[in-house]
Amino acid sequence: MFRFVLRRVALIVPTFFGVTLLAFALIHLIPGDPVENLSGERGMDPARRARLLHEFGLDRSLPMQYADYIGHVLRGDLGTSLTTHEPVLQEFLTLFPATVELAFFALLLAVVVGLPAGMLAAQMRNTFADYAVMGASLAGYSMPVFWWALLLILTFSVQLGWTPVSGRIAVAYDVPFVTGFMLVDTLRAGDFAAFRSALSHLVLPAIVLGTIPLAVIARMTRSSMLEVLREDYIRVARAKGLSRLAVTLVHALRNALIPVVTVIGLQVGLLLSGAILTETIFSWPGVGNWLIHGVQSRDYPVVQGGILLVATIVISVNLLVDLLYGVINPRIRHA
């Protein structure tokens, strides 16, 4: 097991290295240099330009600059935002809990609805229920996220007035930042009205972000269930006289879950992709929204640092899923 863990961890080192190279290259591939982008349209006198280039270390050779960059990254220094003048890592860490909170509830919804839906579809194969679940999940899978968000806002926020249109909590509440998770912080403060407000702000974005993972999980559960239900041990369990429910829940589900767990782990990248759109539409103060603002305002340190951090998270989660998978399934360990 230890060797398996070591091997997997060693495998991600070159990937991480590649990501830093990509983030580093980003700044140099953009037309014009960062100093030029700083100076705006008025231009800059050559002496000042040369001084700034030297200050940013941009007058040195590329390998030197890259080594310098890696040194900074390893010390947790990802540069300063050009718009807010805050350290990029600091900004990311402040906003990240909002994205995690949103993604967590999106994934929770996807699993809580997707798993039973997929199981139901598999049990009632080729019936109306099966077609309904599969049709809905295909539609969910094909859904343009931003449009889906607008439809839900139009229906539930504008016409029915059930949920707020955007933001994370009503302006009236002032919740002290402790964990950064709004639901936790409001509960810690004992402010239940604020908690309700935060919850009502969370509902629509979580549904929007959870839709595609839900569809994927439902489809995967169904096909994995169908495969398992064909196995001999299921027939044996039925022959023993066990109820259908017991066979499904005890014998089939456990084995059917293995590929589903992998798929759930793989949703993390998808969730972060979806978060970019969802957060933009709902003005959710998270990492996705921040990144888009960074791109739109040409705040390159933010884009560079954000890409590096998001990729690191995806790589780490994938590694975690890999390791977990090795725990569940010993065959993988020795492959």
Added chain:
Amino acid sequence: MPDVAADLVLPPQLAPSRWREFRASYAQNRGAMVGVALIALLVFCAVFADVISPHPPNQQYRDFTLAPPAWAAEGTTRFLLGTDPVGRDMLSRLIHGTRLSLAIGLVSVAISLSLGVVLGLVAGYFRGLTETVIMRVMDVMLALPSLLLAIAVVAILGPGLVNAMYAIAIVLLPHYVRLTRAAVISEAGRDYVTASRIAGAGRLRLMFDTILPNCAAPLIVQATLGFSNAILDAAALGFLGLGAQPPTPEWGSMLSSALEFIQRAPWVVTYPGLAILVTVLAFNLMGDGLRDALDPKLRR
């Protein structure tokens, strides 16, 4: 006594060829047939956009801004699906948008498929250092969420429809490389490849002529599904203002440019989104059908 076995041999014209078998299996899948029908309709709209759209897509009818669809109380049959905030006919813009969406899908899938097949073939055939380098680069690309990678590429190249296509092609690339490599590795050890090599076939011939056709099935499925990903991502980039720029009638950018009118005129947002959904759905239906028909293991 007649020879039973001889009776059972079908005349050659009735023997199920691979193509016929595939067609029969595909046609059984109702969803897949719906997908093909929808795609045929979309292709028709794209090809004959100039002929069938009632108005030029960028013509502004200033007296008819935000006219509702024809069936609404104040609607007019002149603009069947209503008009946008500057008085352009929604239906005509949607029809012309089909052309853009299909073009985006076609160009980005074509670029990433051809590049991905070559890289995958090289990685799977030569193995060793070449393979390691190619696959590690692909791992890096896969570590980034697809939309973020596309945004990063657009940040480098600058916003615009063509750059969005390149960005999406890059995002799709790792999937084709991985698929081709895996298929090549499993095929390269087979006897027919060895036979071909002994017969004197060169490297290029072995790679492209002997091995590649036998790896085609998963690639065809992935390419179809790639279409739907490309269309979705292009619409998302357009929506974020990083893809097609106004006044191009691209569905995503149509949607975002009319966002402020969503309450007063929901149709300016509803129809472009519906068009995206239907198109993506059609390609996903077709992709699923192709997978079921091409992969005997999954056949019902």
